[in-house]
Amino acid sequence: MSMTTEATIQELAAQKYKYGFTTDIEMEEFPKGLxxxxxxxxSAKKGEPEWLLAWRLKAYEAWLKMEEPHWARxxxxxxxxxxxYYYAAPAKAAPKSLDEVDPELLKTYEKLGIPLxxxxxxxxxxxxxxxxxxxxxxxxxxxLAKAGVIFCSISEAVKEHPELVRKYLGSVVPAGDxxxxxxxxxxxxxxxxxxxxxxxxxxxxxxxxxxINARNTGQFERTLIVAEEGASVSYLEGCTAPMRDENxxxxxxxxxxxxxxxxxxxxxxxxxxxxxADGKGGIYNxxxxxxxxxxxxxxxxxxxxxxxxxxxxxYPSCILQGEGSVGEFYSVAVTNSxxxxxxxxxxxxxxxxxxxxxxxxxxxxxxSNNTYRGLVKIMPGASGARNFTQCDSLLxxxxxxxxxxxxxxxxxxxxKVEHEATTSKIAEDQLFYCRSRGLSEEDSVGxxxxxxxxxxxxxxxxxxxxxxxxxxxxxxxxxxx
Amino acid sequence: MLEIKNLHAxxxxxxxxxxxTLTIPDGEIHAIMGPNGAGKSTLSxxxxxxxxxxxxxxxVIFNGENILEMEPEDRAAAGLxxxxxxxxxxxxVGNANFLRTSLNAIRRKRGEEELDAVAFLKxxxxxxxxxxxxxxxxxxxxxxxxxxGEKKRNEMLQMAILxxxxxxxxxxxxxxxxxxxxxxxxxxxxxxDEKFSALVITHYQRLLDHIVPDVVHVLAGGKxxxxxxxxxxxxxxxxxxxxxxxA
Ligand SMILES: Nc1ncnc2c1ncn2[C@@H]1O[C@H](COP(=O)(O)OP(=O)(O)OP(=O)(O)O)[C@@H](O)[C@H]1O
Ligand SMILES: [Mg+2]
Numbered sequence: 001m002s003m004t005t006e007a008t009i010q011e012l013a014a015q016k017y018k019y020g021f022t023t024d025i026e027m028e029e030f031p032k033g034l035x036x037x038x039x040x041x042x043s044a045k046k047g048e049p050e051w052l053l054a055w056r057l058k059a060y061e062a063w064l065k066m067e068e069p070h071w072a073r074x075x076x077x078x079x080x081x082x083x084x085y086y087y088a089a090p091a092k093a094a095p096k097s098l099d100e101v102d103p104e105l106l107k108t109y110e111k112l113g114i115p116l117x118x119x120x121x122x123x124x125x126x127x128x129x130x131x132x133x134x135x136x137x138x139x140x141x142x143x144l145a146k147a148g149v150i151f152c153s154i155s156e157a158v159k160e161h162p163e164l165v166r167k168y169l170g171s172v173v174p175a176g177d178x179x180x181x182x183x184x185x186x187x188x189x190x191x192x193x194x195x196x197x198x199x200x201x202x203x204x205x206x207x208x209x210x211x212i213n214a215r216n217t218g219q220f221e222r223t224l225i226v227a228e229e230g231a232s233v234s235y236l237e238g239c240t241a242p243m244r245d246e247n248x249x250x251x252x253x254x255x256x257x258x259x260x261x262x263x264x265x266x267x268x269x270x271x272x273x274x275x276x277a278d279g280k281g282g283i284y285n286x287x288x289x290x291x292x293x294x295x296x297x298x299x300x301x302x303x304x305x306x307x308x309x310x311x312x313x314x315y316p317s318c319i320l321q322g323e324g325s326v327g328e329f330y331s332v333a334v335t336n337s338x339x340x341x342x343x344x345x346x347x348x349x350x351x352x353x354x355x356x357x358x359x360x361x362x363x364x365x366x367x368s369n370n371t372y373r374g375l376v377k378i379m380p381g382a383s384g385a386r387n388f389t390q391c392d393s394l395l396x397x398x399x400x401x402x403x404x405x406x407x408x409x410x411x412x413x414x415x416k417v418e419h420e421a422t423t424s425k426i427a428e429d430q431l432f433y434c435r436s437r438g439l440s441e442e443d444s445v446g447x448x449x450x451x452x453x454x455x456x457x458x459x460x461x462x463x464x465x466x467x468x469x470x471x472x473x474x475x476x477x478x479x480x481x
Numbered sequence: 482m483l484e485i486k487n488l489h490a491x492x493x494x495x496x497x498x499x500x501x502t503l504t505i506p507d508g509e510i511h512a513i514m515g516p517n518g519a520g521k522s523t524l525s526x527x528x529x530x531x532x533x534x535x536x537x538x539x540x541v542i543f544n545g546e547n548i549l550e551m552e553p554e555d556r557a558a559a560g561l562x563x564x565x566x567x568x569x570x571x572x573x574v575g576n577a578n579f580l581r582t583s584l585n586a587i588r589r590k591r592g593e594e595e596l597d598a599v600a601f602l603k604x605x606x607x608x609x610x611x612x613x614x615x616x617x618x619x620x621x622x623x624x625x626x627x628x629x630g631e632k633k634r635n636e637m638l639q640m641a642i643l644x645x646x647x648x649x650x651x652x653x654x655x656x657x658x659x660x661x662x663x664x665x666x667x668x669x670x671x672x673x674d675e676k677f678s679a680l681v682i683t684h685y686q687r688l689l690d691h692i693v694p695d696v697v698h699v700l701a702g703g704k705x706x707x708x709x710x711x712x713x714x715x716x717x718x719x720x721x722x723x724x725x726x727x728a
Contacts, residue, residue, distance in 0.1 A: 440552075
């Protein structure tokens with residue numbers, strides 16, 4: 001990927017920021033750093049009710065008492081939390097047209113086959129100027145409304161459906177759950193809210209992409225999805241193109257709640273700026289994602305393709321409370337250059353006959369480090385619980401690292417836990433075999449890597465899978481030879 | 482036409498090819514025989530551009546082009562095909578997908594139009610039938626879990642679809658049952674015309690009963706030590722390689 005370009009964009013963005021602060025009064029109201037005042041300001045700016053402000057403040061108090069975790073296999077210089085901005089209007093830094101966007105970034109979009117107007121949106125061009133999809137968004141909303149599905153930004157939900165937000169916000173990831181979740185709870189900017197009522201199958205795949213107003217929700221995104229009895233939904237997060245983004249630290253929280261027989265499928269393709277070839281810059285992605293299978297035979301399925309970010313710290317998890325509930329985690333994590341990923345899942349079996357499946361594919365290239373870290377926990381009451389875990393690592397070159405850290409805690413003798421792990425290299429003979437059949441070296445790597453990830457990619461919605469395949473190839477460009 | 486002139490090649494410090502000279506005119510089929518470790522597979526890898534094989538002397542001209550300068554994929558586009566002695570497994574890569582990606586990569590390089598999925602499948606199914614393979618071969622992953630003979634047949638399937646100008650068959654007959662041997666021979670014979678040529682590496686006369694070569698060469702100690710008509714293979718089968726090796 002075009003590292004230098006991204007760096008230039010970052011530089012440009014940083015410059016614009018600087019100007020913004022000397023000339024813009026609105027910006028001066030939100031200075032650097034975090035304090036109760038800033039938390040109050042954020043809440044006031046969004047016109048939030050008293051209970052939510054209190055919730056944020058409590059989270060902030062908890063955060064103050066916590067320590068940044070250091071158990072993951074990632075290294076970074078200390079983060080100065082007082083040097084960050086916790087509320088900034090992103091439009092201020094947005095380029096006005098595609099002409100202002102770095103041509104290299106646009107070239108990458110082209111390679112990925114992203115349509116022209118989407119490219120503009122991805123590059124952060126002020127959306128209403130170029131993006132003629134208001135009508136698309138409207139028909140979309142109407143269809144959903146007819147089905148009784150609520151799909152809006154979390155800020156909107158706070159205003160329109162306060163009782164639902166109040167009931168479920170923090171019910172899966174409590175405000176003080178961990179350092180980054182607490183930070184998010186205190187200062188979250190925006191995110192998505194999805195509510196699927198009893199018995200409703202959401203008539204379409206939901207994607208943040210359609211919700212223009214929720215793009216650029218920035219560093220502290222908050223998503224909440226609730227599926228009532230017998231409801232089902234498939235939700236897509238992110239996009240397959242590198243996002244222009246000037247925030248260094250991302251700490252998102254995603255909460256899912258599934259009741260009896262409900263199904264939630266949550267797919268992510270994350271391709272944020274990974275830093276340059278020397279490991280400078282790049283997003284720190286510290287995310288807490290957790291789903292609660294509260295009802296009988298409910299199912300939560302996480303699928304992720306993580307190719308971006310300088311550091312990925314992410315463990316989408318399932319709490320399997322309901323009898324017969326099912327948790328799944330399908331993951332592809334690619335690291336190249338100096339990227340570091342420490343990702344995996346936690347499957348907490350609480351109810352009887354609960355089952356979980358974990359398929360993790362880690363691909364490391366360059367000087368990167370890729371760690372699978374997973375916990376399978378069987379509680380005493382989880383009779384007949386089953387887990388199957390498969391962790392495969394693929395190494396490209398000999399300067400990268402792959403690590404597998406599976407924790408298993410089984411407190412019920414009738415439960416069955418299986419774990420398989422492999423580590424392999426892209427073999428020279430595989431590359432040569434492909435090339436002798438006319439494929440370029442890069443296409444050969446792409447093909448072999450896609451083959452390696454097949455079990456995960458097939459879990460993605462069709463269209464997404466095709467794009468993810470291209471993305472894998474682009475992410476690994478220049479990793480061989 | 483393929484012209485190999487005084488080709489020397491080494492792997493690491495070991496010189497394996499020590500001056501191979503060989504010309505295969507269009508339309509001809511040449512067989513190479515020779516003892517284990519003589520350098521037959523090495524020759525096939527050098528011709529198709531595998532990394533780690535250093536050419537220290539000599540040249541290889543294929544249809545007027547010096548192919549030693551070319552990447553393996555460009556040699557494939559130029560019409561060179563190697564049926565591997567040990568075909569490689571590609572887990573998770575569907576056979577049909579691999580074949581189509583490969584065919585279209587070559588067509589693209591040649592400035593020809595790519596085949597869409599429907600046209601490709603028609604072509605592939607016909608080839609599968611001709612090789613008497615089960616149709617689920619196309620759905621399976623490339624060579625994964627294939628028996629030895631099935632892998633060799635899969636190489637022939639690729640050859641049938643890619644339609645090379647020059648095919649190098651490195652012991653494609655090893656591990657094949659009698660019926661499969663005939664099918665493979667038919668596959669090669671089906672491509673035979675005044676443009677197509679082949680270099681057939683084998684240890685056994687029985688393949689040459691079905692693919693009758695124009696010339697038989699003996700490679701020993703990194704050199705062609707003898708060349709002759711098809712009957713040379715029979716002679717070798719009777720007498721072995723003793724006395725042919727050069728020190
Ligand atoms: N990677 C390598 N490193 C060192 N020596 C090698 C390597 N590959 C092959 N050789 C040696 O090169 C010589 C020629 O090997 P090659 O595979 O070309 O023989 P061959 O004629 O194809 O034999 P066979 O009939 O058994 O297939 C052998 O002595 C082999 O051990
Ligand atoms: Mg050999």
